[in-house]
Amino acid sequence: MRDNLGMRRLMRWCAVLCIVLLPQFSWAAETSSANEQAQRQTTQPGNNAPVWRDVRGGDNLYQTTQVRGIETDVLVQSGGETWRQIRNGPITVYGGWLLVVITLLIGLFYGVKGQIKLHDKPTGRLMQRFTPWDRVVHWSTAISFMILALTGMVTLFGKYILLPVFGYTLFSWLAILSKNLHNFVGPLFAVCTVLLFFTFVRDNIPKAHDWLWMKKAGGLLSGEHVPSDRFNAGEKIWFWFGVTLLGIVASITGFILDFANFGQGRLLMQQANVIHGIAAVLFVPMALAHIYIGTLGTEGSYTSMRTGSVDETWAKEHHEYWYNDAKTRQGHAPGGAPSAAVAAAMKEGWK
Amino acid sequence: MARMKFLCDAERCIECNGCVTACKQEHDIPWGVNRRRVVTLNDGVPGEKSISVACMHCSDAPCMAVCPVDCFYQTSEGVVLHDKDLCIGCGYCFYACPFGAPQFPQDGAFGLRGKMDKCTFCAGGPEADNSAAEFKKYGRNRLAEGKLPACAEMCATKALLGGDSDVISDIYRNRVLKRGKGSEVWGWGTAYGKPEKQPAAQPGAKS
Ligand code: HEM
Ligand code: SF4
Ligand code: SF4
Numbered sequence: 329m330r331d332n333l334g335m336r337r338l339m340r341w342c343a344v345l346c347i348v349l350l351p352q353f354s355w356a357a358e359t360s361s362a363n364e365q366a367q368r369q370t371t372q373p374g375n376n377a378p379v380w381r382d383v384r385g386g387d388n389l390y391q392t393t394q395v396r397g398i399e400t401d402v403l404v405q406s407g408g409e410t411w412r413q414i415r416n417g418p419i420t421v422y423g424g425w426l427l428v429v430i431t432l433l434i435g436l437f438y439g440v441k442g443q444i445k446l447h448d449k450p451t452g453r454l455m456q457r458f459t460p461w462d463r464v465v466h467w468s469t470a471i472s473f474m475i476l477a478l479t480g481m482v483t484l485f486g487k488y489i490l491l492p493v494f495g496y497t498l499f500s501w502l503a504i505l506s507k508n509l510h511n512f513v514g515p516l517f518a519v520c521t522v523l524l525f526f527t528f529v530r531d532n533i534p535k536a537h538d539w540l541w542m543k544k545a546g547g548l549l550s551g552e553h554v555p556s557d558r559f560n561a562g563e564k565i566w567f568w569f570g571v572t573l574l575g576i577v578a579s580i581t582g583f584i585l586d587f588a589n590f591g592q593g594r595l596l597m598q599q600a601n602v603i604h605g606i607a608a609v610l611f612v613p614m615a616l617a618h619i620y621i622g623t624l625g626t627e628g629s630y631t632s633m634r635t636g637s638v639d640e641t642w643a644k645e646h647h648e649y650w651y652n653d654a655k656t657r658q659g660h661a662p663g664g665a666p667s668a669a670v671a672a673a674m675k676e677g678w679k
Numbered sequence: 680m681a682r683m684k685f686l687c688d689a690e691r692c693i694e695c696n697g698c699v700t701a702c703k704q705e706h707d708i709p710w711g712v713n714r715r716r717v718v719t720l721n722d723g724v725p726g727e728k729s730i731s732v733a734c735m736h737c738s739d740a741p742c743m744a745v746c747p748v749d750c751f752y753q754t755s756e757g758v759v760l761h762d763k764d765l766c767i768g769c770g771y772c773f774y775a776c777p778f779g780a781p782q783f784p785q786d787g788a789f790g791l792r793g794k795m796d797k798c799t800f801c802a803g804g805p806e807a808d809n810s811a812a813e814f815k816k817y818g819r820n821r822l823a824e825g826k827l828p829a830c831a832e833m834c835a836t837k838a839l840l841g842g843d844s845d846v847i848s849d850i851y852r853n854r855v856l857k858r859g860k861g862s863e864v865w866g867w868g869t870a871y872g873k874p875e876k877q878p879a880a881q882p883g884a885k886s
Contacts, residue, residue: 366725379689379720379728390724394696395716399779403718403732408775412741483747483769491749500765503748507767511790588770588787598774 398591411598415605423609424485430613434620444548444626446641454637455654457558463636465527469520469571475513477612479506484605511586518579525572531558532567537649555648566618574611578604681843682757683800683822685831686851687731690858691838694719694729698830698839702733705801705829706818712782714798715830731830731839734759734780734798742772742781756822758800763816768792800841801828 384404393401458466482490482503491499538561540554546562547554554560559567581604584592623630628642643651694717702708702715715733736759743751743759750765751772761772770792773781783792794816803820806813813820821829831841840847 368726379726383720388721390722390727391718391720392722393716393718394694395699395713397711397713400713400716401718402779403720403730404777405779406777408741408777412745412775416744487747487749496748496750496762496765500748500750500767504767507769507790586790588790588792594774594779597770601774 399593405594407595407598411602414602419602419605419609420484420488423605424488426609426613427616430616434616438620438624443624446627446639446645448641448645450639450641453640455640455643455651456636457632457638457643458636460636462527463633465520465523466633469517469524472513472517472520473615475509476517477608477615479510479513480608481612482506483510484608514579514582514586518575518582521571521575521579525575528559528567532564534561534564538564553645553648556646556650557653558647558650560647562621566614570611570614570618574607574614578607578611581607681845683736683802683842684757684844684847685733685735685800685828686840686847688838688840688851688854689728689730690854690860691836692717692729692731693836693838695835697833697835698731701829701833702798705821706799707814708796708818709784712784712796714780714782714796731834732778732780733830734776734800735778736800741775741777745771745775747771752805754802756802758802758822760799760802760804760817761795761797762805763794763796764805766794768794770795772797801826 384406391401391403399405483506486499486503486506490502494502535557537556541556541561544550544552544554546556546560548562581600584600585597585604588597621629622633626646628638632638632642640651643654696717699713699715699717703713706714708714715731717729717731719727719729721727736753736757738757740751740753740759742761743749743753746761747769748765748767750762751759752761753759768783768785768791770781770783770787770790772795773779773783780797782796783794784796785791785793799817799820801819801821803809803813803823804817806816808823809820819829821827826832828841831839834840840850
């Protein structure tokens with residue numbers, strides 16, 4: 329209790345100090361160059377160095393213009409050149425190659441491993457895996473994401489890939505369409521992401537047994553059966569780092585870029601664009617992997633999100649704990665003994 | 680071929696905004712768009728300086744490099760122009776430009792900014808020289824008429840110079856030689872320090 333009080337007092341003091349001191353500092357910074365200039369005039373009338381030193385700063389109180397608008401009193405803004413180097417450099421080049429490499433890897437994986445099939449025969453008995461609400465939220469997010477990814481890629485890479493093919497006029501039409509789709513679907517995606525988070529967060533809480541799944545890479549390479557909850561560790565990683573983290577980062581920076589009418593300066597827009605671009609070139613490859621596993625890569629996955637239900641065999645082979653839980657909740661114990669995989673996992677122990 | 684450039688002599692600019700007005704009038708520019716503006720450094724402080732700034736028609740133009748639809752082009756005289764029919768109004772040229780030259784007619788909610796507009800060095804756009812379509816989108820094409828930019832022509836103190844870079848830098852160099860100051864381009868003021876008459880500075884004082 330006492331600690332708490334002390335802490336609160338300390339924080340209040342800090343806040344007061346900040347409020348009192350900050351304007352002093354900025355005032356000092358803003359006027360020092362002006363003072364320097366005034367002094368310089370008496371000693372070296374021909375030396376305007378202090379004036380020119382400020383040209384790139386623009387935070388000088390005495391730098392003015394008659395033209396109204398955002399940052400019209402800034403003569404030279406240097407951030408644009410940095411932004412150009414980063415955006416036209418690493419983001420375009422490495423981001424582009426990352427996309428190509430991941431696509432090729434997925435193709436290679438499919439070529440080598442093919443689709444993961446069910447081992448046992450379908451029972452014909454269906455279990456509900458996704459409620460209608462789950463599916464509406466998932467598909468709204470997924471469709472808006474795909475629109476954003478495609479249209480965003482047109483803005484970032486189109487000049488190098490599509491423009492030479494389509495020519496200037498046609499590509500410009502495509503770019504205008506892309507830009508408007510992106511800028512209107514963006515906020516929709518942000519809303520969907522929040523809904524998706526709350527819809528699926530409960531079953532994405534990491535559990536001890538997710539470690540085992542991770543260690544065995546979900547049996548993706550070995551073909552071994554690794555039991556999991558409603559969502560396995562791979563899906564949880566996609567949920568937390570993809571949907572949640574990258575989704576929030578892309579949404580926040582997207583909003584900054586989308587609503588220039590709030591008067592944010594160029595530096596913020598440049599920074600937002602860089603972060604948005606990095607988030608995008610990470611998000612899209614992750615999404616490609618997710619889409620692959622959810623469609624081509626696994627037999628029965630796509631229909632589960634499409635129709636909401638899965639065959640009991642599918643449930644048992646892909647999400648055995650969830651299957652067992654669902655069966656228990658239905659009032660009768662899962663038929664027969666636990667599968668060999670569950671028995672093995674139990675023997676190895678979670679901790 | 681001449682290389683067209685702007686140069687603003689800060690020792691002469693009196694912040695009358697005549698260039699800004701001349702530009703607006705010459706090209707019939709809508710409200711809210713300012714192809715040229717005058718910025719005053721250390722306004723009200725002894726030694727204040729004003730500079731008229733617009734698109735500087737950069738050699739390795741940043742706007743050109745980032746435009747997603749590649750709608751910029753540079754004329755053989757070094758003037759950076761763009762095609763409004765292709766522009767998608769993304770604002771990237773504005774993020775990249777050091778001088779804040781690109782302008783937009785709309786406020787940018789949902790990324791809707793309208794087509795970018797900027798100083799053309801009074802050289803119009805891709806349409807036929809002095810056609811109605813060219814005037815409507817880019818303003819008058821004075822270079823095609825054999826005239827220099829309206830802002831520089833209008834400048835009462837001849838602070839703002841626009842034209843062949845060899846010619847205007849000669850004019851500027853002569854001025855600097857005559858008046859013996861305001862030679863930031865070559866750094867004279869800094870190099871030669873205080874005038875002789877001043878008492879010697881105390882050791883450690885800033886120079
Ligand atoms: C999550 C999926 C998203 C992806 C994959 C994505 C991707 C991209 C990409 C690649 C660019 C081009 C960057 C460049 O050319 O430098 C871009 C630009 C942009 N994005 Fe996104 N984005 C996403 C979400 C959003 C959201 C949620 C918003 C708005 C709330 C948004 C608003 C914007 C804006 C305003 C631009 C500037 C480009 C323009 O105006 O045309 N984005 N995005
Ligand atoms: S718009 Fe800006 S970056 Fe482009 S040429 Fe003009 S001054 Fe240079
Ligand atoms: S606003 Fe127009 S000119 Fe500027 S970068 Fe975008 S498309 Fe190119």
